[in-house]
Amino acid sequence: MLGGCCCFQGRCPDSAGDGGSDRDPVLLISGIGGSILHSKKKKLGFQTRVWVRILLADLEFKKKVWSLYNPKTGYTESLDDSTEIVVPPDDYGLYAIDILDPSFLTKLLHLTEVYHFHDMIAMLIGCGYKKGTSLFGYGYDFRQSNRIEKLMDGLKAKLETAYEASGGRKINIISHSMGGLLVLCFISQHCDVFSKYVNKWITIACPFQGAPGCINDSLLTGLQFVEGFESYFFVSRWTMHQLLVECPSVYEMLANPGFKWKKQPEVQVWRKQSNDGESSVKLELYDPTNCITLFEEALKNNELNYDGETVALPFNNSILRWAATTRKILDNVQLPEGISFYNIFGTSFDTPFDVCYGSETSPVEELSEVCHTMILPYAACTIVKFCLSNMLTFYSSLGLIFALIQPQYSYVDGDGTVPAESAEADGFEAAERVGVAASHRGLLQDERVFQLIQKWLGVNQEVGRHSKTSRVMDVCTS
Template sequence: MGLCPCFGDDYEGSENPPADRDPLLLVSGMGGSILHSKPKKFGLTTRVWVRIFLADLEFRKKIWSLYNPQTGYTESLDKKSDIVVPDDDHGLYAIDILDPSWFVKCVHLTEVYHFHDMIDMLVECGYVKGTTLFGYGYDFRQSNRMDKLMDGLKLKLETAYKASGGRKVNIISHSMGGVLILCFMSLHRDVFSRYVNKWIALACPFQGAPGCINDTLLTGLEFVEGFESYFFVSRWTFHQLLVECPSIYEMLANPDYEWKKHPEIKVWRKHNKDGNVNINLESYGPTQSISVFEEALRNNE
């Protein structure tokens, strides 16, 4: 047991011998990785996602971005720094407590406790960080198919495979992390077969996530609700980033999938014809919704 609840427990110092476990890699979903702003020359590295204090200000200054169609990457407006994902604690730090400040730990603000409980449970069950337990956080702004994300995942699988003595890796992915794994499996089938034993996908939007994505593109996204939202990144601020992120568009609804209930957007629209004004509730399916998004974002700045 740790000496202070603000800093949690340290199971790595256990005197019990490590259990016989296949290596396990945890992969986060959209917004489920800590992002740092690292100066290209000199200065301090700053956590810009996730944070509670000064969240909205730092988010606008450091992580607001534009999509570059020439490179395929979403690039920060702040040209003096790079957005990086910390790889501390064998990749687990970036997906554990997303705001690991002492304040969050002391008040136990569980809204930002991402893989924390699962990591603690796995360690108690005999998994050892750096030997049989690893994490993979990534820059969720980017397309899930980009080389940088694919190369990082390949390196993490190789590391887990070698650290465990050549045992194949089991993967647990959450949400958009499943899309990332699917892209990797499609683009690097030989590497996937060489290193991966089993893959468990939790709440993965294989056919898209129309409810979340439609709302995100039209009104923005909030990860924290209620009183805590006043200390977090605002819905509008987040919206200005996400509309520039290819990963969001990769989770639009699949129009060819046989949905039990077809996803749709319902919009009240005003029509003026021959001086007569009518307001109608109109419905748009996955394909027709594209025109709604284009119209809504046409003058976005």
């Protein structure tokens, strides 16, 4: 739920002259997976980029990002006690949400899949915005709940900074994906602060009512952020899965069971039944309410090996209870008076809605098989990668490499990740609500989206500007 132009041929300028002082400041807020994360040694302060990185991605991720949820604090905490996960604050918050792997390897492979807000930052600078005066970014630890105190305090501080740096001008927020849920939680907790500092709020691809197909499958089989050949060098789907099972933010994007869907989203399982020695096949259906029983059974044996110890990672009911409270908060948020709200949502892309495991001819015998359904493509296509990351032995021990079932999806209209039905259902009185034919990440590079943003901000692209380049190479971290 992280395209576009080649950063290294035309990098984002630091500014477009001094015209940024006559612009109301813009704050860009990323969604899940849309912020660079560093692992920081608590004693020495040394930092290593762990998300996103291409070289040694899987290894570094498993060593430093795998986490467990602490129900006493509400935070997801890294298994490595000697480190903490931080977001680099460089470039007024823009560095962390610009190019998620700003390394030489990204340039070498021309890996635009890890470009995030890069094109939009360039567009806004071309419209006269200036970093640190009228253009800011907010990246955050997306493992955490959207309403956790640290994230709320960070957003509050960012709004105050932007307000003061611009000479007391109100801020226009542009949020992408889950970043919209973060803003909703902020409004619920700091409505007065939001009213004081914010003028307009533009959401892009926000899963207001959840992202049923993608999130259901993510909890069961993981999430693949980069597709195609580049994914062989990236964090594996299984590695992401072991993180996401312990992430409150993911649970907070489950389908809203209280929303009046045109059709209730389902998880479907063709399951083998045995009665008195006779076998039969039954299609089991799980809606947003009773799918929890499926998650519990499918993940009951889920575990990982970390530092020589086995760590159990079943479906986390403590997180579910936390997320249920978050959903109530989201359902009851009221937009403060005087705030202009705009909604851009993606259309024209097949978007997963129902997820089906097994088939009538190849049913699932045990639900715990479901959470390993995505191993086969990696085992068949990326043996070298597995050897490098010491995963082949693990997968072989499961005894499932040659007996796995690909999930099948039913699709609805949307951006490929969030159904248009969900992204459109903000529940507010919008100044404008526009569907754009683009993918979830593609919306951040889409010309039609840029035209809408320019119109709503009341600015125009200024042609012919020339300025120095911004820092895009990661020179301070390993």
